[in-house]
Amino acid sequence: MSNSALSIEQFHSGVVRIVALKGRVDSTSANDVMACLSNLISGGEKAILVDLGGLLYLTSAAFRVLLVATDEAERGAARLALCNVIGHVRELFEMGGLLDAFTIHGSREEAVDRLS
Amino acid sequence: MARPPGLLYAVDETPPPVTFVIAALQQVAVMSNSLIYPVILAREAGLTTSDLLNFASVAMLALGVATILLCARSRYTGCGYLCPAGFTQIYLGPSLLALQHGGLALVFGMTISAGLLQVAIAPLLRRVRMLLPPEIAGLVIAVVGLSIAVVGVRYGLGITGAGAIRPIYLVVAGISLVTMIVLNIWTKGYTRMFCVLIGMGVGYAVSAAVGIVDLSAAVPAGGLDLVRPPHFRFIQIRFDPTELAPFIIVALAGTLHLMGNISTAQRINDDDWIRPDFRSLSGGLAGNGVAAVLCGLAGSLGINSYTSCIGVSTATGITSRSVAYAIGVVFAVLALVPSAAIVVATIPAPVIGAAMFFTAAFVFTSGLQMITARMLDSRKTIVIGLSFGAAAMADIYHGVFATAPAFLQPVLGDALVMGTSCGVLLNLVTRIGIRQLAAIRLDPGHINRDAVEEFLAEQGAHWAARRDIINRATFGVVQLLELLGEVPGGIELEARFDEFNLDLRVRYTGAPLEFPERRPSAREIMASAEGERLLAGHLLRRSADRISSRALGERTEVHPHYDH
Numbered sequence: 001m002s003n004s005a006l007s008i009e010q011f012h013s014g015v016v017r018i019v020a021l022k023g024r025v026d027s028t029s030a031n032d033v034m035a036c037l038s039n040l041i042s043g044g045e046k047a048i049l050v051d052l053g054g055l056l057y058l059t060s061a062a063f064r065v066l067l068v069a070t071d072e073a074e075r076g077a078a079r080l081a082l083c084n085v086i087g088h089v090r091e092l093f094e095m096g097g098l099l100d101a102f103t104i105h106g107s108r109e110e111a112v113d114r115l116s
Numbered sequence: 117m118a119r120p121p122g123l124l125y126a127v128d129e130t131p132p133p134v135t136f137v138i139a140a141l142q143q144v145a146v147m148s149n150s151l152i153y154p155v156i157l158a159r160e161a162g163l164t165t166s167d168l169l170n171f172a173s174v175a176m177l178a179l180g181v182a183t184i185l186l187c188a189r190s191r192y193t194g195c196g197y198l199c200p201a202g203f204t205q206i207y208l209g210p211s212l213l214a215l216q217h218g219g220l221a222l223v224f225g226m227t228i229s230a231g232l233l234q235v236a237i238a239p240l241l242r243r244v245r246m247l248l249p250p251e252i253a254g255l256v257i258a259v260v261g262l263s264i265a266v267v268g269v270r271y272g273l274g275i276t277g278a279g280a281i282r283p284i285y286l287v288v289a290g291i292s293l294v295t296m297i298v299l300n301i302w303t304k305g306y307t308r309m310f311c312v313l314i315g316m317g318v319g320y321a322v323s324a325a326v327g328i329v330d331l332s333a334a335v336p337a338g339g340l341d342l343v344r345p346p347h348f349r350f351i352q353i354r355f356d357p358t359e360l361a362p363f364i365i366v367a368l369a370g371t372l373h374l375m376g377n378i379s380t381a382q383r384i385n386d387d388d389w390i391r392p393d394f395r396s397l398s399g400g401l402a403g404n405g406v407a408a409v410l411c412g413l414a415g416s417l418g419i420n421s422y423t424s425c426i427g428v429s430t431a432t433g434i435t436s437r438s439v440a441y442a443i444g445v446v447f448a449v450l451a452l453v454p455s456a457a458i459v460v461a462t463i464p465a466p467v468i469g470a471a472m473f474f475t476a477a478f479v480f481t482s483g484l485q486m487i488t489a490r491m492l493d494s495r496k497t498i499v500i501g502l503s504f505g506a507a508a509m510a511d512i513y514h515g516v517f518a519t520a521p522a523f524l525q526p527v528l529g530d531a532l533v534m535g536t537s538c539g540v541l542l543n544l545v546t547r548i549g550i551r552q553l554a555a556i557r558l559d560p561g562h563i564n565r566d567a568v569e570e571f572l573a574e575q576g577a578h579w580a581a582r583r584d585i586i587n588r589a590t591f592g593v594v595q596l597l598e599l600l601g602e603v604p605g606g607i608e609l610e611a612r613f614d615e616f617n618l619d620l621r622v623r624y625t626g627a628p629l630e631f632p633e634r635r636p637s638a639r640e641i642m643a644s645a646e647g648e649r650l651l652a653g654h655l656l657r658r659s660a661d662r663i664s665s666r667a668l669g670e671r672t673e674v675h676p677h678y679d680h
Contacts (some may be wrong), residue, residue: 004569026565027598057591060597060641060652067642088587095650095658101638 021053053084124433140442180447182407187440195400202422225366231408254486256376272469292319292470319467428477493577507535
């Protein structure tokens, strides 16, 4: 297995549930991210932070999953935000014109402060 | 072209008058350190104190004229960047040898030969640009930083032939260096811009207080005239074909040295710098050659570009070309006023050392950044690692190589020339076997992203391609595979690279694709798979510099192009 395969780590920081994605998110792994976020939302998490700092890149399938999860969170009265959207990953958000479609914080610490 | 964050005055900008003048004086103070080389030659030639002073005046005039020739932006001469001139060890060894064989006349004649050779090479430089790909240019710049640091430490610690350190030098150099660092990091405005000059001033004052400065030793018995134009009394010229070999090496070594310096000067002006601009390099080399010819005609040691000045520009953010003209004027004045020249020419060694050590940090880091922006496979790693080691070896075992044949001295005796020569030669040799066109086939059912990533990463490292471009290309292919889904007959992926272009060709059986200009809204993307496809096509269009799709019978070829 290549180093680019997706890994998903989850942990709490206070009331915020952090989901750290590492590697590549494409159509083969986007469903795993969706399942993870859906479970958290349906499980009653009210503040979810998706840390993209470890991502190499994400494709259109991943963007769709993040948009759907954000929508789901809003309908479930939860907040879903992104952080560490940097480098090549940030360029992809810019190319897709999707920076404004999400709540994006700079660092994980800043995001946790805002979501707490 | 993007403006780097620390840049205060770009190459085409002119600072306000006070800043302009002090910036020129700061560069002059650093450049004056290089007068040590003509002074060594003059002492070896047995000149009297009065003649030695005159020799130094001619050398100062040469520094001024050469700086203008090197930095001008004209059709025939000059690189267009602030890249001042300086005397270096490159010319010293062969010049001392020529001095033994035929006196100063032979030194000057052979200096003219080296200069003419550089003028002849200048228009051809672009054709041999594969000799200096960006990762090798980065190596050269890092070695430039290393060599300045080594000489800086030698001066700063007052290391003698026996290897002993002079503690008082350490104190002076330490105070001078700390002043520069503190002003550069924790202050703004004038103090930051002139941190090198202020640090040298503080060092000079401390040196005077502890008795290191001895101006009287440089004053001739008859005293000093207030104004005295330099006499060109050493003008005798002799050529000897048997002396040509070392001066050919001098010319080539000086060319590589100059290419490293001008590349750095270009880079500190442009955050988006990717590779050397060879038009600027050619102009700079022509200017350097003309300057060396003039040095020979006027009776001075040959001249090169001076790396410490690039370090000063990097540290202070003042890179204005106009400063070069002011430097020319200041040196012309210094050449006319012996007392001023003596003050500049007697800057104490530990102060020089501190300035060199400080500026080396900026040059070294700039080189490392250039190297690490590229993907490196084992070939490139070996080229860069061994060349860096060779450069360090030339400095560490300087004494051992002093016994090598004289024509090899310009290479073995100079870390920069040694490192650059190794880098250029090893790079040429290890290019053997690298194909610029590579392809893989992804069979149906086995179309996995890892294979694509590995293929492009491996090829990128062979080619020393830019990491960011390979990342974009990898994303492009994976996004394309996602858009295509399972394709009967599999997919062929072909990658072709040269330093300026990366072209991919993806062939499959099926209909051509469209890459929409229009960006789908977030709602469209969420609403249906078609919205996601629109986003995929749009991302493909945006992530490549050009992309096209054409039918080849039943098959289709998608061609993303990336500027490199």
